[in-house]
Structure formats: C-alpha cells, structure tokens
Amino acid sequence: MLKIKKELIKQIADQGEKGYPYEICGFILGKIDYESxxxxxxxxxxxxxxxxxxxxDRFEIDPKDYLKVEEYADSKDMQIIGIYHTHPDHPDRPSQTDLMFAQPDMSYIIMSVKKGKAENWRSWELVGNRFEKEEVDII
Structure with a gap:
C-alpha cells in the first residue's frame, strides 16, 4: 500500500504537463514499513x-541520479520508496519495458498525460513477476 499526499500527485501532474509530449520521471521518497x-x-x-x-515512450534514469537521490534521501532520513513517470497519450498501465526494470518493495506511479493534460494515474507494485494495481491512501 502507498500513502501519498495529494500535493505530490499534483506535482507529478504538473511535471507531466510541462514535459509533454515526452515522458518525465523521478523518485518517490519516504518511509517503508516492511512488516505491513x-x-x-x-x-x-x-x-x-x-x-x-x-x-x-520510454524513460531511463542515469545511475548517477540514483546515487545522488539516495544520498539526498539518506540526508533527510528517508528512503527511495518508488519511481514515477508519465505515459504521454497512453494509459496509466505499465508497459513490458516498465516490467523489465521493476524492483520489489517499490511503488510505481504512472500518470497518463493526454494532449498535454494530466488525466489518470495509478500506482503499481511488483508481485512475483508481474505488476498489480497498488492500494493507495491519499493523506
């Protein structure tokens, strides 16, 4: 389950609209309770x-960015808990490419941006070797 503030979803939507017609991407930072x-x-x-x-229709994150963001998260007593990206003019469902690079214990938010306007979004998690829609609680 992902708990996320509405303002963070708005930030992703704004970034997606600004970056349209290209995929934008980034990290979700926060806390993980592994037991629950x-x-x-x-x-x-x-x-x-x-x-x-x-x-x-593709995004790629530089390994240097992973390290930079990981250090930033550590400095704020947080962890990388997920990745977000947009699908310009495509649904908010993971692609086969998304599946190839997915890791367990992470949330994957996909925001659909159609004709420059953010529309739908969902969060996904890797269960076994496939994505499942993740339960989301807007806080």
Missing part, C-alpha cells in the same frame, strides 16, 4: 529522462 508493506510518500524528486531517442 506500507510505503509513505513524503517527497518527490524529478530527474532528467536520459532516453533522448525515444523520450515520447
């Missing part, structure tokens, strides 16, 4: 999409 499998989002951190050739 609850991830509480406290902050988002946008990074540059490194995939320039297919930025309209």
């Amino acid at each position: 499998n609850i991830r509480t989002a406290l902050e988002i951190y946008q990074v540059e999409n490194q995939n320039k050739e297919r930025a309209n």
Whole structure:
C-alpha cells in the first residue's frame, strides 16, 4: 500500500504537463514499513529522462541520479520508496519495458498525460513477476 499526499500527485501532474509530449520521471521518497508493506510518500524528486531517442515512450534514469537521490534521501532520513513517470497519450498501465526494470518493495506511479493534460494515474507494485494495481491512501 502507498500513502501519498495529494500535493505530490499534483506535482507529478504538473511535471507531466510541462514535459509533454515526452515522458518525465523521478523518485518517490519516504518511509517503508516492511512488516505491513506500507510505503509513505513524503517527497518527490524529478530527474532528467536520459532516453533522448525515444523520450515520447520510454524513460531511463542515469545511475548517477540514483546515487545522488539516495544520498539526498539518506540526508533527510528517508528512503527511495518508488519511481514515477508519465505515459504521454497512453494509459496509466505499465508497459513490458516498465516490467523489465521493476524492483520489489517499490511503488510505481504512472500518470497518463493526454494532449498535454494530466488525466489518470495509478500506482503499481511488483508481485512475483508481474505488476498489480497498488492500494493507495491519499493523506
């Protein structure tokens, strides 16, 4: 389960609209309770999409950005609890590419941005070798 503030979803929507028609991406930072499998989002951190050739339908995060954001999260007593990205003119469902790079114990927010306007979003989690829609509590 993901607990997230409405303002963070608004920030992702704003970033997606500003970045349209390209995929934008970033990290979800917060706390993880491994016993209850609850991830509480406290902050988002946008990074540059490194995939320039297919930025309209793919995103790639530089490993240096992972390290930078991990250090930042540690300095704020938080963890990377997930990744977010947009799907320009496509549904808020994970692609096969999303599945290939997914890790367990993370939330994956996908925001659908159609014709420059953020529409739907969902959070997903990796269960076994497939994505399942994640329960979300807006706090």
